[in-house]
Amino acid sequence: MADEIKMVNVKVNGIPVSVPEGTTILDAAHKAGVKIPTLCFLRDTNEVGDCRICLVESTKARGLVAACMYPLAASDEGAEIKTNSAKVLDSRRKTLQLILSTHDRKCLSCVRSGKCELQKLCNELGVEDEKLYEGFRPEYEKDTSAVHMVRDNNKCVLCRRCVGACEKVQGIAVIGPNNRGFASCIGSAFDMGLADTSCIHCGQCIVACPTGALYEKDDTYKVEEAIADPDKFVVVQPAPSVRATLGEEFGMPIGTDVEGKLATALRALGFDKVFDTDFAADLTIVEEATELVERVKNGGVLPMITSCSPGWVKFCETYYPEQIAHLSSCKSPQQMFGATVKTYYAQKMGIDPAKIVCVGVMPCTAKKFEVTRDQSAVPGVPDVDISITTRELARMIKRNDIDFAALPDGEFDDPLGESTGAAVIFGATGGVMEAALRTAVEVITGEELKAVDFTEVRGMQGIKEATYNVGGLEVKVAVASSLSNARIIMDQIKAGTSPYTFIEIMACPGGCINGGGQPLVDSEVRNFVDVRGLRAKALYDNDAAKTLRKSHENPSIKKVYEEFFGEFGSHKAHEILHTHYVKRSING
């Protein structure tokens, strides 16, 4: 029999609250409706209590204690906790002043201004541009070596949230604290640039950072240059998950589906054609399901693993190079889209592929790396020219005088803008698996699939498993998100004990809706709200509302195969839509 959960009764700022033993003061206060400020604390990512912003007073503790790390025990029964006494506020101000004394305080042009957690705290506590502790301030060279992001340690507050994201969530640890004392800084081994490490470009460090120390490389000016060039034909493709998150940048609630406004905004920005990566997600499914069926029938390498997530692909190449044969040879939707535009569409419209500029709007910073991979369908012409994140698109919309919230709903252009419900769920963990199953089951059984909801593979758990009976064949599948979870799956494969036929892996926890290029969410929200679940719900609702929910039923997909590729998985489709992988090593 399980032990009875013991409750502890305390008062937070006079409000009585009863919580199970082991609950932190931070969570007890939250339950009492008291919001204690935090800076370094990011639930499940960084729980170290090193910033000292959340200090509170308790009648049962000596001195001030860190609310985020103080577990309430039986000995705290009856404690009177004060989170806003003069002593506490004075301590918080001093901590902020000390942080500011080594902080590059150029806020106006900072990429995080207005969304910076440090700035917000200073503002709330009335801490100004402090000269009180002014003295030597270390100066750091910006690390601009990586293709996808910049590290500016002059803005770093040493909270270690990025380190937690890299080490704990992703199990990579290419960044960490170096040196000690005043010389402490976050960086890579031997102060190497991030580009020289085995970073997989996921950008989870960026969305973990409370300040402007980490940010994506801004490629918006390249997009604007292309749009302004009359010789270029500029097409855009937003990824499935972008419609579930972009609204947050314009003050809409988390989980608002802004698909229609997204199409209108892209048109207003001046793109020649506003297509949709969702079309290519359907394309990916028909190719990937065909590949899976072939591997099962012909004794190919199993389990087969999805290859949509470029962070995951690079992780596999680097950390499990002997297992790359398990990766589906399908390009990701972004790349399939570019390849189709520069071959099929260019031919159909009589446009020189070299004059087409294909822009991806992605939830992802690793997509900036993906576009540089050697895999283009037309020699010398990249499949996708520029890949920008959801945040960069929001920046473009804002500076182009577009009132996003007031926009009417628009539609994507034909033919590469048509998609099914199977495509839109790509943005959440389990979505690619579900979409692939909807098609694979019909292909294998040859019968119409009535129940299209594979709910077993939905949800935000790190690893999900399910077994389906497909035409008498037992198919065991797994879905993993975050690379520390991917490692568990991969170690099984390495050991030869993997029971699965098909596996979906996404680099970011929760999938693309929580990608490194998505809108930043303040830790005070992230610590208490299921952001991923809300964003994923927007995609599943979008799918449920669609008439066509299986990729192979997309009329435009049928047309593209009739006019150009031939059959699913044809030789031509392989040449254009599939790719190869390279073995990499961890320490160069």
Next chain:
Amino acid sequence: MATNKSTVPFKGTEEQKQKLLQVISELKDERGALMPILQKAQDIYGYLPIEVQTMISDETGIPLEKIYGVVTFYAQFSLYPKGKYAISVCLGTACYVKGSGDIYNKLCEKLGIEGGQCTPDGKFSLDACRCIGACGLAPVMTINGEVYGKLTVDKLDEILAKYE
């Protein structure tokens, strides 16, 4: 990005490598094995350059950055070898007020290295130390144990020339 790799070419031998691999295989399954492995590695090589840390990373599966973070946290570990001539400048109170800080800075400038490092030709390494008990001669430095006292910046060229 300026990296913190040693500019002195790595001259590790096969024998040293075998010793290190032996140490790692003995310790790697223990909890908290990294510290003793690093201590023994420094005993074997005299310092912990990227080549040695990479070997430890490859063998233990501990990410290179985590190893580097530990090495740079503890003063007992060095990223650079000692030179043929190891210079040590006293930055203790007496020497410091007599201007040893200037001596130290001038040596950094002349040798083109920072404290703790070694010149690329492996000849000179430079370290700061605390009081060596020769305050009457302040400011002082030692080169391979030889003491030079009542130093001025102008005397440095002449002293270094002895070791050319």
